[in-house]
Amino acid sequence: MTQKSSCCPESDSGSSFTAKRKNVCCPSSEDKAQETAAPCCPPIETRERTGYRIWPFVAGWLETPAGSVPRIATRLTTGDMLGRWQMRWGIGRMRYRIAPGLYAAGSPGPEAPVLVTANYKMSFDALRRELGGLDCWILVLETRGINVWCAAGKGTFGTDELISRVRSSGLEEVVSHRRLIVPQLGAVGVAAHEVRKGCGFQVLYGPVRASDLPAYLAAGNQATPAMRRVQFSAVERLVLTPVELTGMLKTTLWAIPVLFLLGGIGPEIFSFSAAITRGGAACLVYFMGLLCGAVLTPVALPWIPGRAFALKGAIAGVLAGIAGLLLLPAMSVSHGAAFFLLLLAVSSYCAMNFTGSTTYTSPSGVGKEMRRALPLQALALLGAGVVWIWSAF
Amino acid sequence: MAKLRYLEGVTTLSLDVEKCIGCGLCPAVCPHAVLKMAQSKADVADRDACMECGACARNCPVQALSVKAGVGCASAIIHGWLTGSEPSCDCGGGTSC
Ligand code: SF4
Ligand code: SF4
Numbered sequence: 001m002t003q004k005s006s007c008c009p010e011s012d013s014g015s016s017f018t019a020k021r022k023n024v025c026c027p028s029s030e031d032k033a034q035e036t037a038a039p040c041c042p043p044i045e046t047r048e049r050t051g052y053r054i055w056p057f058v059a060g061w062l063e064t065p066a067g068s069v070p071r072i073a074t075r076l077t078t079g080d081m082l083g084r085w086q087m088r089w090g091i092g093r094m095r096y097r098i099a100p101g102l103y104a105a106g107s108p109g110p111e112a113p114v115l116v117t118a119n120y121k122m123s124f125d126a127l128r129r130e131l132g133g134l135d136c137w138i139l140v141l142e143t144r145g146i147n148v149w150c151a152a153g154k155g156t157f158g159t160d161e162l163i164s165r166v167r168s169s170g171l172e173e174v175v176s177h178r179r180l181i182v183p184q185l186g187a188v189g190v191a192a193h194e195v196r197k198g199c200g201f202q203v204l205y206g207p208v209r210a211s212d213l214p215a216y217l218a219a220g221n222q223a224t225p226a227m228r229r230v231q232f233s234a235v236e237r238l239v240l241t242p243v244e245l246t247g248m249l250k251t252t253l254w255a256i257p258v259l260f261l262l263g264g265i266g267p268e269i270f271s272f273s274a275a276i277t278r279g280g281a282a283c284l285v286y287f288m289g290l291l292c293g294a295v296l297t298p299v300a301l302p303w304i305p306g307r308a309f310a311l312k313g314a315i316a317g318v319l320a321g322i323a324g325l326l327l328l329p330a331m332s333v334s335h336g337a338a339f340f341l342l343l344l345a346v347s348s349y350c351a352m353n354f355t356g357s358t359t360y361t362s363p364s365g366v367g368k369e370m371r372r373a374l375p376l377q378a379l380a381l382l383g384a385g386v387v388w389i390w391s392a393f
Numbered sequence: 394m395a396k397l398r399y400l401e402g403v404t405t406l407s408l409d410v411e412k413c414i415g416c417g418l419c420p421a422v423c424p425h426a427v428l429k430m431a432q433s434k435a436d437v438a439d440r441d442a443c444m445e446c447g448a449c450a451r452n453c454p455v456q457a458l459s460v461k462a463g464v465g466c467a468s469a470i471i472h473g474w475l476t477g478s479e480p481s482c483d484c485g486g487g488t489s490c
Contacts, residue, residue, distance in 0.1 A: 153446070153462075187422035187448035188462070205421050223421070230424035232397055307400055356469065358397075360425065362445040363463040365400035367470055374471075 055098060057128065062104045066170025071104045074132040080125055096121045097145030102169040106135035110176040113217060115206070116162065117183065118143040118151050127210045134214065137175065141165050152189030159191050163198035171201075181206040181221065184228060230359045237298045240357045244294035248350060252290070259283050262385065266392040274392065282388070285339045286346055288324065292316045293350025298357075309361075310373030313351020317344040338388035345380035348373065404443040405461040410434055412457035419449035419458060 056079065058070040100119045105128060114137040117127050124140065131138075141161050143151035151157035166172070166180070182190055184205045192203035207216045207227035216223050263279025264270045293313040297304060304312040321340045331339075352373055355361045406427070415433040420426075428449060429438040435457065447462025 152448075184422060185424065185448075187452055188446050189451070191451050192418060193452070193454040205418075208424060225426065228421065228424070229426060302397055307398060360397055360442070360444050361399045362404050362443060363470070364403040364405055364445060364461070368400060368403055370470060 057125075062107070064102075064104075064170075065173040066102070069102050069104045069137075069174075071106075072128050072138070074105055074128050074130075074134075076125055076129050097143075098124055098140065100140045100142040100165060102171065102174065103138040103140060104136075105131040105138060106133070108135040108137050110174065112136050112175065113181055113221075114139055114171065114175060114179065115181050115213070116141065116186065118146065118148045118157050120145050120147045120151070123147045127213070130210045130213050134217065136217075137171075139165060139169060139171065139180070148183050149185040149188065152186050155189050157186050158189035159194045159198065162190055162195055162203075166199045166201055178202055179204055179221075181216075183210070184208045184223075185230075232301075232359045234299055236359075237301060240354075241295045241298055244298065244350065244354055244357065245290065247353070248290060248294060252286075255286055256283055259286060262389060265389055278388075278392065282339070282342065285324075285342050288320055289317060289343045289346025290350055292320045292343070292347035293352075294354065296320070297347070297351040298354050308369045308373065309355050310348045310352040310369055310377070313348040314344050316351065317347030320347070332391060334387050334391035338384045338391060341380045341384035341387070345377045345384065348380075349377050352377075398441065399444070401441045404440060404445055405459075406437065406440065406443045406445065406449075407459050408435060408437050409457045409459075410436075412455050414455050414457075416454060418452050418454075422448040422452050424448070 054070075056077065057072050059073045060071045061068045062071045097119045098121050112135050115127065115131075116139045117123050119140045119142055124138075127138065141151075141157055142165070143156045143161075146154070146156065148157055162180070162182070178201050180195070180201045181204050185208055187205055190203060192205075195201060195203050204221050205223075206221075207213060207223050208230055209227070212223070212227045216227060259282040260275050260279035263277070263282055264272060264275030266274050293316065297309070297313045297316045300316070301312065304315055306312050306315060318340075321343045324343070325336060325340075352370065355366045355369070408428075413434045415430070415435070417430055417435075419435050420428045420430055424446065425439070425442040425444060427437060427439050427443045429436050431438075443460070445460050445462050447460055450456075450458040450460050450462070
């Protein structure tokens with residue numbers, strides 16, 4: 001994981017253990033983000049400061065009236081990609097933040113545009129990878145490592161933080177204009193008119209996606225209607241599913257022992273062999289429900305009928321249940337019915353949970369859906385349990 | 394996206410056209426093209442597409458728009474019901490964020 005780079009004098013062998021020595025230039029293997037070092041850094045003395053370590057995406061420094069500003073690389077490294085993958089699975093999610101403040105891409109002058117983003121490294125990476133060949137300033141707000149949209153919803157990516165970050169970064173001295181380009185989704189937390197009152201900067205809402213930024217800038221800060229629309233493509237839905245699965249981890253850790261325990265109940269009060277066979281089968285059904293609701297439903301979202309997610313999940317569960325009944329060895333009717341209900345309830349519940357990750361569900365709608373669906377899901381679960389235990393006798 | 398539509402008739406969005414000064418900001422911040430400009434005033438063109446994000450209301454300089462914004466995530470809403478507090482969650486976060 002630790003890559004030796006040309007700029008680091010004797011970081012010893014490539015071994016990740018020896019590389020643990022404090023070396024300001026090279027990220028050590030303790031680095032959670034598993035970064036690789038930037039290909040070329042200025043002499044160590046100019047980058048060193050006791051107690052600080054420099055992120056590998058910093059390619060150099062730019063002197064400005066407000067002090068030196070880190071100049072960032074616009075190409076992502078394999079380390080960035082690895083960190084991205086970790087984040088998708090929710091590993092070390094909370095710690096993926098970078099220092100807020102002013103950064104530079106290319107060689108921006110006083111006329112260069114100022115782009116605002118969150119200090120969630122993935123937001124920052126998504127932005128800087130689009131800035132190849134552009135000269136601009138990046139103002140990173142403190143959102144405690146949370147992306148723009150979610151932070152704006154919580155208010156951390158908001159008017160007050162923006163105003164105080166403009167002030168503390170000395171932006172007024174660095175640029176001659178008074179415009180900030182804020183990602184459109186940041187508008188949930190930022191009030192343009194209040195920012196203007198608070199620090200004299202005009203807020204321009206940029207496109208939803210960072211990938212549209214070059215086109216937006218080239219068009220003189222004009223966004224097309226398409227740039228203003230939030231999308232929710234199959235790929236976007238797919239990358240959200242791992243977090244759905246890890247989100248169900250706690251429930252799953254409870255469900256498995258309960259299923260094994262219930263599986264053992266039978267004519268001889270409790271049988272270990274029954275716990276293994278019946279409990280194991282039920283666990284299999286549970287996992288099928290999990291996959292149906294948390295992976296299949298999100299990915300196939302537009303093609304599953306219905307609007308409520310609980311309904312979509314239930315439909316996916318029914319389809320999977322029918323497939324399962326056809327493929328699996330024959331079982332008793334009561335047994336089959338119990339598994340069918342379990343599958344339905346789990347799939348429906350997991351699908352309903354996915355509403356939190358979508359880009360188009362309204363809280364009022366989710367509340368309405370839940371008030372209807374939760375009792376039904378609980379009933380299905382209860383029915384499954386009763387029929388299943390009864391089928392053992 | 395055109396295919397993906399959520400429940401109808403639930404949004405709490407309301408627009409007071411009398412108050413609107415026609416600044417044009419709300420159509421620019423809405424991620425679902427709910428709002429349009431019509432005769433230099435804002436107009437609700439596609440009410441049922443509203444996801445209650447609150448961006449329009451936050452940016453309206455004259456409070457012509459109001460919406461009960463919040464998180465639409467099931468586990469947070471359950472938590473809110475149980476604890477009697479406003480739902481809040483650490484949402485997954487799309488690639489567009
Ligand atoms: S709350 Fe959000 S989705 Fe609804 S109209 Fe306002 S900006 Fe558009
Ligand atoms: S933001 Fe307010 S004043 Fe501006 S167009 Fe929309 S409703 Fe009218």
